[in-house]
Amino acid sequence: MANYQAVHAQERRIQELDQTVESIFDVRKRMGKGAYGIVWKATDRRTKNTVALKKVFDAFRDETDAQRTYREVIFLRAFRCHPNIVRLLDIFKASNNLDFYLVFEFMESDLHNVIKRGNVLKDVHKRFVMYQLINAIKFIHSGNVIHRDLKPSNILIDSKCRLKVADFGLARTLSSRRIYDDLEQDGMLTDYVATRWYRAPEILVASRNYTKGIDMWGLGCILGEMIRQKPLFQGTSTVNQIEKIVTSLPNVTKLDIASIGPSFGSVLLSRNIQRDRRYSLDEMMKNCCDDGISLVKALLVLNPHNRLTAKAAIRHPYVSRFQYASAEMDFHMDIVPPLKDHMRYDIDQYRNSLYELIDRETSGSARTVSNSTSSSNRDELAKPVRVTKQTRTISAKQSTTSPAERKKEPSSVEVTQSRRNIKLLGSAHKAKSTEINRTESAVTQAYIASTPAAAAPPAAASAATAPGAGRKSGEKSVHKCRHNNAAVQRELAAVAVAAAVVRRKKSTWQSQAKSQSKFHTEAKAHAQTTIQTHKDNIKDSPPRMMQKSQSQMDAKEPIPQHRYSNKLCQEKKSKEKHHSMLCITRDTFPSDAKHRQQMEILQREERRQMKRELELKDNQRRRIEAENDPLKETTEQESMTIKEIKRKVCEHTEKKADESLSKGQHNDSTTFGTCVRERIHHLELEMEKCTEELVDFVELNADVLNYANVSSHLKKLQRSKENNEKDEDDRRLLPEGICGPGSQNYKIFRQEQEKERQRQVQEFLARDETNEYDNLDLDHAYRAKYYTAYKEIGKELNPAPDSGGRDSGSEHSPGRDNDSKYANYFLKSTPPKQICKDLERGNELNRGHDRIYELFWLEQRREEEKYRRMLAQNDQEELPVHRLGPCRHRHHKPNQPNARFDNLRPTEDDIQEADSSPESN
Numbered sequence: 001m002a003n004y005q006a007v008h009a010q011e012r013r014i015q016e017l018d019q020t021v022e023s024i025f026d027v028r029k030r031m032g033k034g035a036y037g038i039v040w041k042a043t044d045r046r047t048k049n050t051v052a053l054k055k056v057f058d059a060f061r062d063e064t065d066a067q068r069t070y071r072e073v074i075f076l077r078a079f080r081c082h083p084n085i086v087r088l089l090d091i092f093k094a095s096n097n098l099d100f101y102l103v104f105e106f107m108e109s110d111l112h113n114v115i116k117r118g119n120v121l122k123d124v125h126k127r128f129v130m131y132q133l134i135n136a137i138k139f140i141h142s143g144n145v146i147h148r149d150l151k152p153s154n155i156l157i158d159s160k161c162r163l164k165v166a167d168f169g170l171a172r173t174l175s176s177r178r179i180y181d182d183l184e185q186d187g188m189l190t191d192y193v194a195t196r197w198y199r200a201p202e203i204l205v206a207s208r209n210y211t212k213g214i215d216m217w218g219l220g221c222i223l224g225e226m227i228r229q230k231p232l233f234q235g236t237s238t239v240n241q242i243e244k245i246v247t248s249l250p251n252v253t254k255l256d257i258a259s260i261g262p263s264f265g266s267v268l269l270s271r272n273i274q275r276d277r278r279y280s281l282d283e284m285m286k287n288c289c290d291d292g293i294s295l296v297k298a299l300l301v302l303n304p305h306n307r308l309t310a311k312a313a314i315r316h317p318y319v320s321r322f323q324y325a326s327a328e329m330d331f332h333m334d335i336v337p338p339l340k341d342h343m344r345y346d347i348d349q350y351r352n353s354l355y356e357l358i359d360r361e362t363s364g365s366a367r368t369v370s371n372s373t374s375s376s377n378r379d380e381l382a383k384p385v386r387v388t389k390q391t392r393t394i395s396a397k398q399s400t401t402s403p404a405e406r407k408k409e410p411s412s413v414e415v416t417q418s419r420r421n422i423k424l425l426g427s428a429h430k431a432k433s434t435e436i437n438r439t440e441s442a443v444t445q446a447y448i449a450s451t452p453a454a455a456a457p458p459a460a461a462s463a464a465t466a467p468g469a470g471r472k473s474g475e476k477s478v479h480k481c482r483h484n485n486a487a488v489q490r491e492l493a494a495v496a497v498a499a500a501v502v503r504r505k506k507s508t509w510q511s512q513a514k515s516q517s518k519f520h521t522e523a524k525a526h527a528q529t530t531i532q533t534h535k536d537n538i539k540d541s542p543p544r545m546m547q548k549s550q551s552q553m554d555a556k557e558p559i560p561q562h563r564y565s566n567k568l569c570q571e572k573k574s575k576e577k578h579h580s581m582l583c584i585t586r587d588t589f590p591s592d593a594k595h596r597q598q599m600e601i602l603q604r605e606e607r608r609q610m611k612r613e614l615e616l617k618d619n620q621r622r623r624i625e626a627e628n629d630p631l632k633e634t635t636e637q638e639s640m641t642i643k644e645i646k647r648k649v650c651e652h653t654e655k656k657a658d659e660s661l662s663k664g665q666h667n668d669s670t671t672f673g674t675c676v677r678e679r680i681h682h683l684e685l686e687m688e689k690c691t692e693e694l695v696d697f698v699e700l701n702a703d704v705l706n707y708a709n710v711s712s713h714l715k716k717l718q719r720s721k722e723n724n725e726k727d728e729d730d731r732r733l734l735p736e737g738i739c740g741p742g743s744q745n746y747k748i749f750r751q752e753q754e755k756e757r758q759r760q761v762q763e764f765l766a767r768d769e770t771n772e773y774d775n776l777d778l779d780h781a782y783r784a785k786y787y788t789a790y791k792e793i794g795k796e797l798n799p800a801p802d803s804g805g806r807d808s809g810s811e812h813s814p815g816r817d818n819d820s821k822y823a824n825y826f827l828k829s830t831p832p833k834q835i836c837k838d839l840e841r842g843n844e845l846n847r848g849h850d851r852i853y854e855l856f857w858l859e860q861r862r863e864e865e866k867y868r869r870m871l872a873q874n875d876q877e878e879l880p881v882h883r884l885g886p887c888r889h890r891h892h893k894p895n896q897p898n899a900r901f902d903n904l905r906p907t908e909d910d911i912q913e914a915d916s917s918p919e920s921n
């Protein structure tokens, strides 16, 4: 209970507002709450302006908090001139001396809430948001400062899609090289950062290698989140965060790890993390446009040195269209807070430094003069102090400044004039505007640097109460700058989108016109080069050139036309791309038809020019021909020959086409090659069908066709095959010296061979078991399994005495290739009788071999068919791999309990099982 009361009391204390603050502001609604403060929407009672009031509770609780508060104020003041950085209007110290009040310009929402709401941001909005974000970061980085806490809830946005970066509590300068001291001292970066989802890998692995890349990583995460509508890497712990990052990125190299710097955490990066393709960047953002993905990929790079810089990012195609004057705003010097960023001071030092700042700014203020005190006086400090533009203006008029100094203050006329000038400059003279911004930045910097605390330690700083002349002039300049800047901001904000659109409109047209004219020139140059080449060729070899140009004319396809169409395609593509990108400027684009019309006109013009050139060239040719009679003759001859060849080719083609048509083939294609190919394909299909039918037939009639029948059938087939071969060979003449007189051709030679064979068979049959015939090397053709069948056939065909006496099938004579041996006999000048003998022997063996092979083949086909049938049956079921649920691993058919049906890969066991299954029998 006591605990509850304490919490309640604490909550009440956080919520309650200082009375004086309440007297100034009409506080309406709570906008948000962060780790350090609560933000309300409020209205200034006097000016009626709506503001955001942030109460930083216990702003100086410890050194870390004190430093955070201090940094926030210092950096916000330094960057307030930028349109994309939230503007700090006022600072108040609370009466309890613990809290702190910051008054900001009011923004309607933050990016986190907008993304959360779903499809609020369209592509163009995302691009504009990103542009402004990069713009702000570019400005911050130009002052050599890093924000370090970029996340959607720190990006404020209004209904006009204007964006402002907030929360500079973690920002720090990079100008000091000893930034790692900070990490050493606080070592609690994680405490600072509300969420790890936007943390760069180098921070996650606790590397000390801090660069501006930290912010660029944050930008990548934010863009990814806008596109994906949820955070890219939602790590549940630091390790998990690293894993998520590594999973999404391409392979981590040693160089990447080295670039992050040596740290205990880099070990995490070098671990072999399992990658899930679903969480790769490409996969996570597959619905995004190419530009978006490319920007995210360029920002989310592990190596911080390889990440896109803000300067480069602003020129990225995803955002480049929004560029206007403020994009060029840059600090040209480092922002260095008065209390050094890399050192840790005590609480009082931070507090005093801030109070002094407030005092300085409010000194002489009409409304706050009663509250203005010396920073050493705590009781008086406890009263709230207000710093406003109005009070400062009043103070400028009422203060004790000399008339000479007052003269320097801009009058209202001057301000109006300068505002008008800036309006002009802002919209028309980018360079001038840049200069103003530069001056502004320089002045702001000078102002920060000129504060006593910047040069001296805080104690000394508090002693220095009287501001110097330099500071006064600085103040004036800042005041002037504020006016100017307000004008620029208003101007830019009002015309931002419109200006971008108009500029885009113009530039699109300009670039299109430019590319068209460039292409036109290019085409012209090409045409001229072609013509020149033609001319040269005519001079060198008139007849060929003539033919070439004629064929070009016939084809009616001049080269530039082809190039035109390519170019047209390219132009169209790029135009379409632009078109899809710039939906807001859609109406301002030239229509497709218009563009095509233009291109067509150009094309026609070009063609006409080409024709003219060719005519000219023809005339020239004719003139040359007339001048050179001998050349004319050659030309005529050549053209005659070409015509003749053309005619023959035409005739041939027609003949072939007629042939294929007469065969009833549907022949749309006019080329002969296509006909032939179709025919071959058809025949192949027919052959396949026949083979299958034959196999089916043999299998179905396996019982009827016993081995003897099959073999006799095969024998017949073989004979007819041999006869066919013989018929072809019969007409050929035998080489000289191979055969005896009278056997001039193969026919007679074969007859002789047959006779010899008959005789040998007789002899063979009469032999005893010691016959010396060698067997063929059949190892590669069949295995021992099939040899049994061979032996059986052998028995039936040749009931030879050697049956069973010798393992005549399973062994072979090594080193003897009978095929090549018999083939070579023809080349050697061996006596004809011996040749005949050997040939006969070879033929006999070959036939045996063929028979065995045929049987082996049949056997093979039979087995194949068997499995095919089995698989076909299996395929009628769903493939188990594609089916989820309990049946996923079912291999057994319910009606055949003993058989396994793994239709993906039948193993040896499967085959054996199938063999023994009733189906195979």
Ligand SMILES: Nc1ncnc2c1ncn2[C@@H]1O[C@H](COP(=O)(O)OP(=O)(O)OP(=O)(O)O)[C@@H](O)[C@H]1O
Residues within 6 Å of the ligand: 031, 032, 033, 034, 035, 036, 037, 038, 039, 052, 054, 086, 104, 105, 106, 107, 108, 109, 110, 153, 154, 156, 166, 167, 169, 194
């Ligand atoms: N100027 C503003 N206009 C409107 N809303 C604002 C403004 N500034 C801040 N907010 C809202 O208040 C929330 C908290 O603000 P801020 O981030 O400054 O607080 P914080 O305590 O520093 O937060 P964090 O925990 O992120 O450090 C923001 O997310 C935003 O929604």
